[in-house]
Amino acid sequence: AxxxxxxxxxxxxxxxxxxxxxxxxxxxxxxxxxxxxxxxxxxxxxxxxxxxxxxxxxxxxxxxxxxxxxxxxxxxxxxxxxxxxxxxxxxxxxxxxxxxxxxxxxxxxxxxxxxxxxxxxxxxxxxxxxxxxxxxxxxxxxxxxxxxxxxxxxxxxxxxxxxxxxxxxxxxxxxxxxxxxxxxxxxxxxxxxxxxxxxxxxxxxxxxxxxxxxxxxxxxxxxxxxxxxxxxxxxxxxxxxxxxxRIKDYIRRRGENISSFEVEREVNAHPAVLECAAVAVKSASTEDDLKVVVVLKSGMTMEPDELREFLRPRVPRFMVPDIVEVITELPKTPTGKIQKHLLR
Known part of the structure; x- marks a missing residue:
């Protein structure tokens, strides 16, 4: 046994x-x-x-x-x-x-x-x-x-x-x-x-x-x-x-530690957004730039500046993304978890 x-x-x-x-x-x-x-x-x-x-x-x-x-x-x-x-x-x-x-x-x-x-x-x-x-x-x-x-x-x-x-x-x-x-x-x-x-x-x-x-x-x-x-x-x-x-997903920007989880929660509140992922990308200056990758609901459109304006009253300035990218589908594992390392 x-x-x-x-x-x-x-x-x-x-x-x-x-x-x-x-x-x-x-x-x-x-x-x-x-x-x-x-x-x-x-x-x-x-x-x-x-x-x-x-x-x-x-x-x-x-x-x-x-x-x-x-x-x-x-x-x-x-x-x-x-x-x-x-x-x-x-x-x-x-x-x-x-x-x-x-x-x-x-x-x-x-x-x-x-x-x-x-x-x-x-x-x-x-x-x-x-x-x-x-x-x-x-x-x-x-x-x-x-x-x-x-x-x-x-x-x-x-x-x-x-x-x-x-x-x-x-x-x-x-x-x-x-x-x-x-x-x-x-x-x-x-x-x-x-x-x-x-x-x-x-x-x-x-x-x-x-x-x-x-x-x-x-x-x-x-x-x-x-x-x-x-x-x-x-x-x-x-x-x-x-x-x-996830500690590996933590973002360091302008002297602040940013939780990608918290950024995603606010981005997902936008009525045009179906889902999103926030990741750190290398900055031309120092530390990280904040990138948000967004999938929109069917039939919806959204410009990057529209999302930034939506976020400004909801989050601190350092959590407003430098880069906003709209794609049709996020890369995921078979269990539905987003593969963020593929988005950086």
């Missing part, structure tokens, strides 16, 4: 910041990842759970299928996400639970409203990351929404409740995980300050064991006895943790 420390799979990362890495995952990590994802959604026996996530990815294989095995729920599997077909699949299958990853929830929210949007059986949705205007999303579709933070390496150490509203929030620590936010020397930063999220577990084998055939990356992952996520976070006085950015 398999033991908890035996390797169940080599799961590959999404490859949003560079080449994918193979993560050697023990049975204990796979089991608890599925368990925590199910707990976040309050998944129960008899539930019908639809998540349009690929089965080669941890979210599809564990947060969907494995989680259903654990509690006796039904998993609805589809080959890919389609905003136009999502709600018809929900109605046909009777799905009451869903997990939306990356841009999926944003695509649903930015479709034209229909009179029967609320006429569906969906009850509970795990949305990662949490979208803007989540309360409007709840009212429009008649659903409860929660969020969490997890990855191939780190399990699911942060989960929110269903009352969450603030954009950027990732949740509170899950029992069994120690969480810190540290500076470049692995010292704790003050409450409210931004640093790297580092994690360790109270039980063995709940985190990635190593990167497959990549000892250099494995050494960088585990430093000073903590797993380094590569994600910038901050927390408030109530132990709410907020995702700020």
């Amino acid at each position: 398999a033991a908890e420390h035996d390797i169940v799979a080599i799961m590959y990362t999404s490859g949003t910041t560079g080449p994918s890495k193979g993560v050697r995952v023990a049975h204990a990590q796979a089991f608890t990842y599925a368990q925590h994802a199910g707990e976040a959604m309050q998944l129960a026996e008899g539930d019908v759970y639809f998540a349009p996530l690929p089965l080669f990815h941890i979210a599809g294989q564990w947060a969907l299928v494995y989680a259903c095995f654990q509690v006796g729920a039904t998993a609805i599997v589809r080959r890919r996400f389609s905003a136009g077909e999502f709600w018809s699949t929900v109605r046909e299958s009777g799905a009451r639970v869903s997990f939306l990853l990356g841009a999926m929830a944003n695509f649903l929210a930015r479709q034209e409203p229909k009179p029967d949007d609320v006429d569906n059986p969906m009850e509970r949705m795990l949305v990662v990351p949490l979208i803007n205007d989540v309360d409007d999303f709840r009212r429009r579709f008649g659903v409860r929404v929660c969020t969490c933070y997890g990855s191939t390496e780190v399990n699911v150490p942060l989960i929110s409740d269903y009352e969450v509203t603030e954009p950027g929030i990732a949740g509170r620590p899950v029992p069994g995980f120690d969480i810190r936010i540290v500076d470049e020397n692995d010292r704790d930063v003050p409450v409210g300050a931004v640093g790297e999220l580092v994690v360790r577990s109270s039980e063995p084998w709940l985190l990635a064991t190593e990167y497959h055939r990549n000892p250099e990356a494995s050494l960088r992952l585990f430093r000073n006895l903590w797993l380094h996520t590569g994600d910038a976070f901050r927390k408030d006085a109530h132990e709410n943790y907020f995702f700020v950015d």
Whole structure:
């Protein structure tokens, strides 16, 4: 029989910041990842759970299928996400639970409203990351929404409740995980300050064991006895943790650190924008220039200066982009995450 420390799979990362890495995952990590994802959604026996996530990815294989095995729920599997077909699949299958990853929830929210949007059986949705205007999303579709933070390496150490509203929030620590936010020397930063999220577990084998055939990356992952996520976070006085950015996606401009995540949130609020990505590009002077790559809604047009004028009253001056590029489609991984390294 398999033991908890035996390797169940080599799961590959999404490859949003560079080449994918193979993560050697023990049975204990796979089991608890599925368990925590199910707990976040309050998944129960008899539930019908639809998540349009690929089965080669941890979210599809564990947060969907494995989680259903654990509690006796039904998993609805589809080959890919389609905003136009999502709600018809929900109605046909009777799905009451869903997990939306990356841009999926944003695509649903930015479709034209229909009179029967609320006429569906969906009850509970795990949305990662949490979208803007989540309360409007709840009212429009008649659903409860929660969020969490997890990855191939780190399990699911942060989960929110269903009352969450603030954009950027990732949740509170899950029992069994120690969480810190540290500076470049692995010292704790003050409450409210931004640093790297580092994690360790109270039980063995709940985190990635190593990167497959990549000892250099494995050494960088585990430093000073903590797993380094590569994600910038901050927390408030109530132990709410907020995702700020991938550290590799952080932008340094005019002496200021800029979160690409925050820039994208404001750009996506423009009525003509379907989705976008903010990246740093080399500047002719110093530090970085800020580039925003935009996909427009069907039939819409927008000039770069129009977007800048829209942003000026909403963001600090240093967050108004130097470069605005309009394209037809963003490069993405099979799980729907934007491959920003291809846009720089």
